[in-house]
Amino acid sequence: MKLSKLIEGCKVINIRGDKDAEVESITSDSRNVVKGSLFIAVEGIFTDGHSYIGKAIEQDATVVVYDKPLIEEYFSRVTYVQVEESSEALAQIASEWFGNPSQLIKLVGVTGTNGKTTIATLLYRIFRLSGYPSGLLSTVGNYVNDEFYQTTHTTLDPISLNSYLRKMVDAGCEYAFMEVSSHAIHQKRVHGLLFAGGIFTNLTQDHLDYHSNMLEYRNVKKSFFDNLPKDTFALTNSDDKNGLVMLQNTKAKKYTYSLRSMADFKARIFEKHFDGSEIEINGKALSVQFVGVFNVYNLLAVYGASILLGLEEEEVLKILSVLKPVAGRFQTIRSPKDYTAVVDYAHTPDALTNVLSSINEVLSGNGKVITVVGCGGNRDKTKRPIMAREAVKGSDRVVFTSDNPRFEDPMDILNDMLAGLTEEEKSSALTIADRREAIKTACALAQPGDVILIAGKGHEDYQEVKGVKHHFDDKEEVEKIFSAL
Structure with missing residues (x-):
């Protein structure tokens, strides 16, 4: 492809050389450069492409x-x-290189602290079950129709992202659903993509190792909606204090969903149990296989987006009633000794609070809650003591353990967590750095009717220690213990 075509949408300051040079490949990684490559130097968090x-x-x-x-x-x-901003140019060039695939498919982005994976995945499942060729770009994996591809990031780099969208277009996909992280928005990874709509879930503390404060974190999320074109939709959770902020400057058509107030899409909860919930959406009653208020918000966002994208209400409700939770999102496993284990990805204070509240609401005092939880290494340290406090507040017993320590000492992370507790709370909590032993201990403590929450890793099938990923799956560990009972 000619260089002049590739940089057509870029903010170019100066060109030295042949503007009609023929480009054979594009990359922002110097290790992938071959004869005829266009190399884009982008300053990253750890390395600067200009050095290469x-x-x-x-x-x-x-x-x-x-x-x-x-x-x-x-x-x-x-x-x-020379361009004004390399990260923007990378996204623009990647889109052009792959034939601007986002313009040939209805792409919906889901952003917020919690719920992104569930909402994007359930939307993908609904549209597949409705007979539409569709794609998914998410934390738990990428799909082009029914073909699965492993993923490493919540939101991919622009070249990989546009490559997947191209695959979807070539496979006949009409819809694509993707998680849009704050990192991706800030790093311009989604710049130049044409979205058919955006969904906001909620905003709670996370990623303060990357964003300087909560205001910056919020404004980065808001910029995603600010950039939506006028013929798209912006669907927001109006029960979240930042929900309506997201709509302030958007040109998109504005819609809301809520459990507490008037909204375009409204839900009520009638009954909660560990097999699911009895709810009502816009006056229509249905049974769903999801537990917890937070999951009803997720289902409501899915319902609203499906309607806005043109599906029939009855069809959406019918499919919602048969959908199952996403891997590692409030997955329940029943033990032969009549207690329940819940594996959940909750790795922020708010997500942990939501899951514990949901468990306690269903238990209603008939059984104890035992929580196994840790915090990831080399990530936002300020949330560690808060996570510990929330765990103790919502549980009868807590076992603090290792999550993905990465390059930190697991005991340093655990000490940061314990710093959020009183001496009395510390003395009643167990600290077992070995996650396998922590899960075994929690199972040994459980009595009939109790619930063990294993939080933080969810769908992940590894534990990252000093740059190496070792196979470890919370659900597998629980199933091994249960099969031996």
Whole structure:
């Protein structure tokens, strides 16, 4: 493809060389540069692509795109393109390279602290069950119709993202649903994509290792809605204090969902049990296989978006009643000794509170709650003592353990958590760094009618220690213990 075509939508400051150079491939990773490549130098969190421009040229890059002053000498065989912002240019070039696939499919983005995976996945399932070719880009995996692809990030880099969207378009997909993380918005990974609609779930403390404060975190989420075009929809949770903030400057058509007040999409809960809930959506009663108020919000967002995308109400309600929870999201496993284990991804204070509240509401005092929980290493440290407090507040017994310690000492993480407790609370809690032993201990403590919550890792089938991912699956561990009872 000609360079002039690729950079058509970019904010170009200066071009030195052949603007009609033929480009054979695009990359922002110098290790992937081959003869004829266009290399885009982007400043990341840990490394700056500008430091690898020399390496890219050594490997026969044809074009270099950058946004900082260059210190390298210029080579006549290379075309240099200076842009206002490399991260934006990367997204724009990636979209152009793959034929602007987001313009050929109805793409819906889901953003917020909690609920993104469940909402995006259930939307994908509803549209597949309704007979529509559809795609999914999510934390638990990517799908092109029924073909599964492993994922490593909540939201992919622009080249991978557009590559998947191209696959979906080529496979005949009419709809695509994707999680949109705050990191992705801030790093311009979704820049240049055309969305048919956006959904806001909620905003609670998370990612303060990346964002300087909650206001910045909120405003990054809001910018996603600010950039939606006028012929799209913006669907927000009006019960969240930031829900209506998301709609303040959007040009999209505004819609709300709520359990507590008037909204376009309204739900009520009648009964809760560990097999599901009896609810009503916009006056229509149905039974669903989801537990907890937070899950009813998720279902309401799914219902609202499905209607806004043109599905028939009766069809949506019928499918909602047969859908099952997403992997690692309030997955229940019954033990032969008549107690229940719940595996959930809850890794923020609010998510943990929501899951514990849901368990306590169903138990209604008939049984104890035993929680196994830790916090990830090299992530927001400020939430660790809060997570510990929420765990103790909503549980009868707590076993603090290791999550993904990454490059931190597990005991340092656990001490950060314990710092949020009183001496009395510390003395009643158990601290077992080995996650397998922690889960075994919780199961040994459980009596008939009790519930064990194993929080934080959910769908993950690994534990990351010092840069190495070791196989570890909370659900597998519980099933092993239960099969031996």
